Amino acid sequence: MSVSVFDIFRVGIGPSSSHTVGPMRAAVRFSKELIAKGLDKDTHRIWVDLMGSLGATGIGHATDTAFQLGLMGILPANVDLDAAPGILEGIKKNHKLTLASGKTIDFDPSRDIILSPEKIAIYHTNAMHIIAQDADGKVLLSRRYYSVGGGFIVESDPNDFDKVSEAKETVHTKPQPYPVTTAADLIGWCEKTGLSIPEIVRANERVWWETDEKINEQLDYLWSVMKDCVARGLKHEGIMPGPLKVKRRAKQMYERLDFENRSLNDPLAVLDWVNAFAFAANEENACGGRVVTAPTNGAAGVIPAVLHYYMKFIDSADIQGVRDFLLTAGQIGILYKENASISGAEVGCQGEVGVACSMAAGGLAQVLGATPQQVENAAEIGMEHNLGMTCDPVAGQVQIPCIERNAVAAVKAVNAARLALLGDGHHYVSLDQVILTMLKTGLDMQMQYKETSRGGLAVTVVEC
Ligand code: SF4
Structure with a gap:
């Protein structure tokens, strides 16, 4: 690819x-x-x-x-x-x-x-x-x-x-040692070489970026932008731009969690933390702030939220884990980009928040010690339960349902990774099959549900 x-x-x-x-x-x-x-x-x-x-x-x-x-x-x-x-x-x-x-x-x-x-x-x-x-x-x-x-x-x-004349923005032409077109190729290389998914991805990226230092520098930069984005989102308050006058909520959510130290006395408080991280990133996005496309802006809260969860709640978490997470998630994103679509205007929100959920699930499973088969399973679960999701932003603003949807998808990604880790990697629906299903579902979807603001919530919710 x-x-x-x-x-x-x-x-x-x-x-x-x-x-x-x-x-x-x-x-x-x-x-x-x-x-x-x-x-x-x-x-x-x-x-x-x-x-x-x-x-x-x-x-x-x-x-x-x-x-x-x-x-x-x-x-x-x-x-x-x-x-x-x-x-x-x-x-x-x-x-x-x-x-x-x-x-x-x-x-x-x-x-x-x-x-x-x-x-x-x-x-x-x-x-x-x-x-x-x-x-x-x-x-x-x-x-x-x-x-x-x-x-x-x-x-x-x-x-x-x-x-x-050229359907892809092809800038990288040097051949890679482990060419990957499908998830089956990826798993095949892992089985053949004994390398993990991020090791395969890194070896392929090395052809284009020359050294591991350069790759790490870029990965660390992405992580720093994600961290800054979440930090800003947890600090800012007020009303977001646009006619909906939606109030920012991340700061309030964060202060409540922090003040009550809820992670200690509420077993489900971790979900609230994931929600707060996702809200922070997406509220920044809605306000025109700096974000990392992951794989898109509308879906830019899922991966930072799950990465923050990893760093805050997983004892063994470290920067190498963040790098492995991003390499794994990025490769999963490439599979969707190359074999289906990551455009809400083409396949609905399943191609944005659905793909982000799949990427985050795979990335998290990887850094929680999953086998390549379990990572593939996690990514597949992450998409399977987002199939058919439409894109219908109210008033054309990336706010409703987008912000909350990222939070729900981030929590779903954590669950998908955990579900995959409870299994042995064997599963009925492959990641390649779910990617193809997503594409076909998106192509069958009526136009008004594909980022036109002419269907779904965009027409049933009246702007005030
Ligand atoms: S509903 Fe549409 S605009 Fe909102 S996140 Fe999903 S794809 Fe993006």
Whole structure:
């Protein structure tokens, strides 16, 4: 496979990987091409058509603001979250935007960001078409990008926007020692070599990242971003952005747990801790904070919550365990990305929170001492009981049901790992079978349940 664990886990900003991180990366790519071709000098105006799901829920997911920052050459991993609101306010007021080359163009967000939810592209519903024009209206550059989930973007053929020349964001081409296409391949390599799942994954990543030090550095960085995200979420309070006026709850949950020292006198308090960690990460995401896509922003609370559970409640937990957890979970995420989808707009929430649950279950089982077969079993359980889950964010905000759903999935992942550890690794449904089932279920799902805000809770819950 050509996807790395570090493509699945990316540092991004909230609230959505497909609607915020992907469009921001697409805008950066467009802007870079414009500058590289010297076309920025004659550019007078740039506008974008946000189609399908991007048009339907783009405003609630901050696609508009991510697009503007992306045009300026700012990537999700290095956006200054304190400065961004001021920059965006300036663009809105002055109708001017400065590209990374220093060239300033006319840009009026209300005129130049067009929402077209009714336009459904053949390749993928998350399509965005960007056009640069000179002062006479002549088109200088016209590109269409598809944001296919998890922050991944795919560029269309410039001569036929419904076709893509390369369906994957392939950046890694060197062959790996243990090629893995399916979960069966992964288990097969473990059986053949006697290596554990994270050892197999690490050996494959080493081809691309050269040394274990570099791999560890990246894994530790991801963990530090997750820790910061949870820490901020446990500190902040107030109302989240958007029309729903949802109150942040993580701080209150945490203070109650900490004050009452509930882990000592309530045998189920551990569930409350997992819930608080997940709420913290997802509330940060909903507020546009810095998160790790795991595998997406909407599902960015599950893995940090389960990792915090591991560090707080498992005596043998250490940084090496965190690394093994992330390598195992990342590989499971790659299997879903390559064989099915991690896009709520394509397969519903089973492809986001369901996949996160599966990844976390496998990662936790690994660091609790599971065999490769038990890890595969844990990951399979994590998805089996999320099959069919729709994506229906109320008011297009990644808040309801998303935040609570991450907490429920994190607890479910802990349970899935424990269930797998109680068995001997033999099970009836394989991880490959459940991945295929998830894909088929997602393809059969009616469009209104796939991140359109036109079905499910999004229509039965009335906005106040
Ligand atoms: S319902 Fe699930 S897939 Fe949809 S926005 Fe929320 S977290 Fe993402």
